[in-house]
Amino acid sequence: MVAPVRPAAAVRARSVADVQATLRWATAHGVPITPRGGGTGKAGGCVPCEGGVVLSLAGLDRLRSIRPEHGFAEVDAGLITGTFRDAADEARLYYPPDPGALDACTLGGNVATNAGGPAALKYGVTRDQVLGVEAVLADGTRIDLGRRQPKGVAGYDLARLLVGSEGTLAVVTGIRLALRARPASIVAALMPFATVQDAAQAVTLGRRSGLEPRALEFFDATALRRAAREPGFPFDPSWGALLLVEFDGEPGVPEASLARFAEGLGDRGPLEVRVAGDEARRRGLWQLRRRTSHLVKVGAVGWITEDVAVPLGSVPDLVERLPGIGEQHGVIALAYGHAGDGNLHVNLLWEDPSGAQFAERAADAVIAAALDLGGTISAEHGIGLAKRRFLPQEVGDRAIGLMRGIKQAFDPLGILNPQKVFRLQEPPC
Ligand SMILES: Cc1cc2nc3c(=O)[nH]c(=O)nc-3n(C[C@H](O)[C@H](O)[C@H](O)COP(=O)(O)OP(=O)(O)OC[C@H]3O[C@@H](n4cnc5c(N)ncnc54)[C@H](O)[C@@H]3O)c2cc1C
Structure with missing residues (x-):
């Protein structure tokens, strides 16, 4: 987790000219600037760790x-x-x-x-x-x-x-x-599986079948059990994992694709296919999916969220390794996310304050597993502050050197969001 930091000042830009004036002033005085949008980033990117000025773009919203x-x-x-x-x-x-x-x-x-x-x-x-x-x-x-x-x-x-x-x-x-x-027709369905391996296998086989799902979201049983404390969240204790699958296309095509997807999985297919019967139900499913990130953390006193991705065929390997990582390090390890892209949001939670001391090592193990499988440390949340220590492991020192050169060309004084992605100088924040 990244600790909050109070900047020296905040500027709420209302025009491009406001942004220009702020940056001219910052360059003249060597003041760090941290751009900020909605503040929803998950890697600490908009935390002003060097102090200076937070520059909010939220008022520039036409x-x-x-x-x-x-x-x-x-x-x-x-x-x-x-x-x-x-x-x-x-x-x-x-x-x-x-x-x-x-x-x-x-x-x-x-x-x-x-x-x-x-x-x-x-x-x-x-x-x-x-x-x-x-x-x-x-x-x-x-x-x-x-x-x-x-x-x-x-x-x-x-x-x-x-x-x-x-x-x-x-x-x-x-x-x-x-x-x-705009797609003419969209159909979503929930597909529970008996085991987490069956669901993970469906992620890889479903894509190989020539079908083009619009979304293929995965929830392991631990994520489901925690999220299902929210009324309305779909869960049954017999489920080993759940997929939320969506297809779009001309009317009739999404329904046919869903059926082909499920049938193509044979014996290891879903326990059932629960189609969201209308647009309101489909939207309801996505509301619950969007709340998963919050729901799984209820009751935890701390957590680290990793955002790894692995090549599609390695999704089953990754989900198999996670429970062991949790057990070894004394934290709750769960995963949900955009598995169709090989991307899992792995959450490492602890419900007792003593868990914090083990969580970093658990996070190291998740990163090591993703890299070992040929994947990436961040599929979509970015590096910010939170993932900075892992970047050299994925891209290597030569690439970091090239990135530093690009940073120098754009921002020779290093005032724009300093210390994010990689460290600019010691001591880093
Ligand atoms: C519940 C939840 C679910 C999420 N789900 C997803 C998901 O499915 N996929 C996904 O990719 N992300 C997801 N995120 C992460 C987050 O929403 C995204 O990273 C988003 O793009 C951040 O946008 P923001 O406006 O909030 O940026 P901020 O958090 O304000 O900033 C993020 C970074 O962008 C920089 N920045 C912001 N605005 C500008 C600008 N105008 N110019 C230059 N730099 C700027 C900041 O300095 C910072 O480094 C989720 C977050 C939450 C809380």
Whole structure:
């Protein structure tokens, strides 16, 4: 867990000019700036660990335009993701990224963390939707990067370099986002499995069958048991794990795909297929899915959340290793998440204060397992402060050196979100 820090001051920008003025001043006085969107990030990226000024983009929240003829929209960075998705929907268009905190996180924060979500499985993450980025550099210069059409290879792709840069290279003020046609029909179903291995196997086999699920979410039995203390959360003690599976397409296609998905699993298929009969029930399922992150932690006095991903065929290996890691280190280990992308949110919880001392070692073991299986330390939450110590293990010193060089080119004084992603100098915060 990352401890809270109080900055020296906070600026609530209402215009791009406010952002420019703040950064000019910060450069002149060598003051650290921590950009902040909705503050929902899970890696401590918007914690102002070096003090200085928190620069909130939340007041910069206009939907600038929706351009159906070009297939994109232009937005302010502080626009709430869910608000934008609703606006696209009203225009009969679709913006896929749907991070769990979509009612509180901003599109600028999504760009900074390259956010995903369940629908990333079929439609890709935030980076896959970004055509262009308007940003302000550390010295206050405004830049407009990227393109206005699907293709364009003029020079290095600096717009997408900013995607996932966690506020360390520039402050994003505006974004040009590609929009798609709204799917005609969407059907979701819950599929409980007798064992966690059957569910994990279904994740890998389901994707290989040529079907293209829109979402394939996994919950292990420990996550289910804890979340089911909330009335309405689906659970039966006979379930070893649960998948939430969703397909979209022309009317009739999602239902047929769901049936093919379940039947293709043969003897190790789901115990039952509970189709959400209407749109209200489907939305209800997703509300519960979005609350899982909170529900599983109720009753715990502390926790570490890892956001690892492994190659699809290794999902069964990862879920098999987790209970042993929990037992060995005396913490509760549970997993849920976007397993169709190989991504599991592994939560390490303790219900007694003494558990804290073992949790870091349990987290090390989860990271080691993910890397051993050829995976990544963070599929979508980013590095921030929380995962910083693991980054060299995944990318190596040479890549860290290249990243430092890029940081130096964008932000020579090191004032933008210093100490995030990797340490700039000792002593680090
Ligand atoms: C319940 C819950 C569920 C979640 N589910 C998902 C999920 O499914 N998928 C997923 O990917 N994430 C998920 N998240 C994590 C989080 O919502 C995302 O990381 C989101 O993109 C953060 O956006 P934000 O606006 O809250 O950014 P913040 O938390 O404010 O900031 C995150 C990082 O981005 C930087 N930043 C923010 N705005 C800007 C800007 N305009 N310019 C430059 N840098 C900026 C900050 O400095 C910080 O490093 C979840 C979080 C919660 C609490």
